[in-house]
Amino acid sequence: MKTEKIDKRQAIIEAAEKLFCETGYEGTSTRQIAKESGANMAMINYYFGSKEGVFVEIMNERIAGFASQLKIINEDKISSLEKLHRVIEGYVNRILSNPAFHKMMHRELSLTQRPEMYDKIKDAMSHNMLLIDRIITDGIDDGSFNQVDVRMVIATIMGTITNIVIAPNKVMPCSNFDLNNPKDKKIIKERAIAHLKDLTTVYLTTKK
Amino acid sequence: MKTEKIDKRQAIIEAAEKLFCETGYEGTSTRQIAKESGANMAMINYYFGSKEGVFVEIMNERIAGFASQLKIINEDKISSLEKLHRVIEGYVNRILSNPAFHKMMHRELSLTQRPEMYDKIKDAMSHNMLLIDRIITDGIDDGSFNQVDVRMVIATIMGTITNIVIAPNKVMPCSNFDLNNPKDKKIIKERAIAHLKDLTTVYLTTKK
């Protein structure tokens, strides 16, 4: 007999993530999750306690994945600019590897309810922010970067990437591109990285 | 006698917008809207046909407000850079004048459901995008701007502003600032405008 070792627990997580991304947390019912995952409705509460439990589990898994992915960028031989470029590469790759989740994250972030989630996301984001902040500030201090509004530069770097992911396909990145198409995604990734590297290089290091 | 001319219709719109911004469309019930507005529940359907009708009405009003606010930036005497700077000023002012609504707009934009709303928002956004696109492309053509990835530059301009509005107060713009405080908002507005002007000037016009 084909044992069909399908982990129902995992199936629920995957179905829920897909649905949460597509229709939002409130817009997704437990019955939809059950149907999509092929599991019985009661299994959701059996494994995760509640609908919110599924959501929290998804966020925890993803955020843990993010954390494990981060590399310490602190080789002495590397310039501030090179450090920044590596962070940009990592950030773009990370976010564009799962645009749907990043969309959902931002959606949840913009809701004042569910403070537990808010804090989780905030903490995950602030790590990146502090990393960039330190690199730019160091660069300014040692004279290799221009005096700039550091927080605004960070908003530009993060905002650019988020905009590419969130803005509608037909409007933003390029009329004929689709982030769901792996080939297109690769191209957009490279364009985003090239653009942000160029932008930061010119803006931070050009002598006036 | 104080006639207390309270327009219930308007009260519903205002209450609904507030609640939609705070807790999202799905997360807001018609009973909440009724309570918050002081109107009877039935009034929502009486005036707007449905809950979604209220939402559509809110979007239409706001988007109409945006459209009427736009100025034609086409004086011959003005350089491409100056045109771009005026668009940036207008865009920042518009969005930061109502951050909550802009948050909600982005939230709804990231949901694939409600295609009517999606298209409405998309159209409203694409107008700005085309405006910026034309200005930058013209600047490149007449040699006053560097050859850049136009779409990515647009993503940077729009993304920066969106990021300032959406990212959590305690993380992003500046630790002690609050967009709900009019004084802080003014400062952030000016910083955002100054930053984007400086960024675009350096990036688009610096000779390599």
Added chain:
DNA sequence: CAAAATTAATCAATCGTTTGATTAAATTCC
């Protein structure tokens, strides 16, 4: 067989919407 996993059936609560009745103002009629 005992524990874990899964099921169908059901729960109270809440959802968006509709109903029929009531009020007050505006309009028409004589």
Added chain:
DNA sequence: GGAATTTAATCAAACGATTGATTAATTTTG
């Protein structure tokens, strides 16, 4: 101008449907 009529606005109550959650029984597993 005053009575009769129509209209718009508002209300409490209830509608059927759906929500997230739970139960108790059943099946699978080790």
